[in-house]
Amino acid sequence: MIKLPVEFERRMIQLLGEEYPKFIESFSDPRHYGLRINTLKWSVEEALHHLPFELSAIDWVKEGFYYSENERPAKHPYYQAGLYYIQEPSAMAPGATIPIMPGDRVLDLCAAPGGKSTQVAARLQGKGVLVSNDISNERIKALVKNIELFGVKNAIVTNETPDKLATVFEQYFDKILIDAPCSGEGMFRKNPEMIKSWEQHNVDSCVVMQKDILEEAAKMLRDGGYILYSTCTFAPEENEKQMARFLATHPEFQLCPIDEVSGYQRGNRLWGETEDLPMEHTVRLWPHHLKGEGHYLALLQKTGSRTEDVPFSGRRIAEKELVDFRNFEKEVLNQPIEEIYEGDYAVFKGHLYSKPKNLPSLQGLKVIKSGWYLGELKKNRFEPSQSLAMGLRAEHVKEPIVFTPDDERLHRYLRGETLHLEGQKGWKLVTVDGYSLGWAKQVQGILKNAYPPGWRWLT
Incomplete structure (x- = not known):
């Protein structure tokens, strides 16, 4: 039993009265663990069918579930x-x-x-x-x-x-x-x-x-x-x-x-x-x-009625600035980015974003992320970002690499290792059961790992 501050206990006795003993008893109960399904990527029904954990519903959030203490959902590729x-x-x-x-x-x-x-x-x-x-x-x-x-x-x-x-x-x-x-x-x-x-x-x-x-x-x-x-x-x-x-x-x-x-x-x-x-x-x-x-x-x-939208304008990106990105798009994707997310292109110091429409000018603010970060425009080439990968699915790309959760090659990819895998050269989206994990670049029989160092499994 943890030792609570005397001042805190005194106040809670005053607030709760006869309920106070039950409140204090709750501190000795086992902790409750929860996870929330990402309905941007799959439905609750799909999740319950595929997740290997024993789950029970949380009453106040339809996509939320309790899991037991002995489960390790943070260690699963999903x-x-x-x-x-x-x-x-x-x-x-x-x-x-x-x-x-x-x-x-x-x-x-x-x-x-x-x-x-x-x-x-x-x-x-x-x-x-x-x-x-x-x-x-x-x-x-x-x-x-x-x-x-x-x-x-x-x-x-x-x-x-x-x-x-x-x-x-x-x-x-x-x-x-x-x-x-x-x-x-x-x-x-x-x-x-x-x-x-x-x-x-x-x-x-x-x-x-x-x-x-x-x-x-x-x-x-x-x-x-x-x-x-x-x-x-x-x-x-x-x-x-x-x-x-x-x-x-x-x-x-x-x-x-x-x-x-x-x-x-x-x-x-x-x-x-x-x-x-x-x-x-x-x-x-x-x-x-x-x-x-x-x-x-x-x-x-x-109170009051909703006011009318005020349109905001910003500099439109010239198509010539997007040549290298468009080449990547044609080589790797099945459809233009605009069909996946309808945003406005913006370039900041060589970094390409698709940002939400009708934003005011953010000048003067410390902006860390300006919408969907697509990647970096380098000299005569485009390097896709991890953010772009995570916003895609297997059906968005021409040649996805699809691993199952128990495939040792997937675990090696998540650890940042290079894989030996045959395929056409170029950028490949690595997925688990079709859900994106990150990029790799195919060069001859080698799959060069582009999974971010800060995201990698340590085990």
């Missing part, structure tokens, strides 16, 4: 193909609750390492635009990798403060997801190191950060749009009280009811700053009521 994301079950609730429609403009404001962004991207189904932002220089690397692994084409990744984003994206987004930095009390059982962090970064400092983030998010939301605010903590100051404080200063927003789900508990009016607001519209995921570590959800809508 994980390297981006066919699912490993995620704590209650952390799937925000991405499942925000009302995403294909074609929406969505901002994930505190996005790293990418669990909620990949969930939102799957719900967008390649339509509209996703801006995934995180302020951390270190965590942004994991965010980019997970977006690429999932095969997301319509994402912009930024590394900015919310106030800087608001200068570019004023009233731009239809939906904004804020999984706010918090005191992390819902992580105590999963990661006892969070207790030390809780003692160093108290609730009050988190409240200030959350307030500032909400203020900037409000500026970026269009009339009629939604904000989904969430935390993985139990402190009312960061949850119901934070919502009450925001609504008191933003009368243009209202709380929306969240659908009933087995195990969800309603927010408490008494924990807000006023009893006049419908805090029961918000939701708490308590670890003693469901199989998850804990979360808080609040869905806010900005």
Whole structure:
């Protein structure tokens, strides 16, 4: 049994009353492990037919499943193909609750390492635009990798403060997801190191950060749009009280009811700053009521009718700049990239992207990824990217290399080794059961490995 801070225990006794013993008992329960199917690449039905793990459904997300502790889904080649994301079950609730429609403009404001962004991207189904932002220089690397692994084409990744984003994206987004930095009390059982962090970064400092983030998010939301605010903590100051404080200063927003789900508990009016607001519209995921570590959800809508789209223009890439890419396209692919994803071409320092349409100018922002990164335009040749590979399927290329999950050659490829394999020279898409893993280049009887060093299996 982990040792909890005395101040935390005192507050939880006051909040939970007679439920407190059950709450404390939950810290001794086994951890719950979850994975979420990537519906950008295959259906839930296909996944359940092919995945070799024993899975059981998570009630609040249709593509989410529990797996047992003795399973190792991160060691299966399907994980390297981006066919699912490993995620704590209650952390799937925000991405499942925000009302995403294909074609929406969505901002994930505190996005790293990418669990909620990949969930939102799957719900967008390649339509509209996703801006995934995180302020951390270190965590942004994991965010980019997970977006690429999932095969997301319509994402912009930024590394900015919310106030800087608001200068570019004023009233731009239809939906904004804020999984706010918090005191992390819902992580105590999963990661006892969070207790030390809780003692160093108290609730009050988190409240200030959350307030500032909400203020900037409000500026970026269009009339009629939604904000989904969430935390993985139990402190009312960061949850119901934070919502009450925001609504008191933003009368243009209202709380929306969240659908009933087995195990969800309603927010408490008494924990807000006023009893006049419908805090029961918000939701708490308590670890003693469901199989998850804990979360808080609040869905806010900005009143008013949706405003008309404002078209944005940018420099169109001249076809002569794409000659080497077009040659690669004809030699390797079965169809033009425009038929796979309808974006706008952009070149940055020799790097070719297909970016979402109708974006404002991003000048002045620290942009880490400008849409679907296709590859590098080098002198008289085009070198395809890992991002391009992960956005393709076997049927998109003329000569895919298809391995089964248990093929030793596949395992050697994932370790970065060169393979002896006959075939026509040129770039080849390596797949597992037809799902892309990365590139290799055929030269005579050798398959030169182009799998990124940072992605390789270490065993």
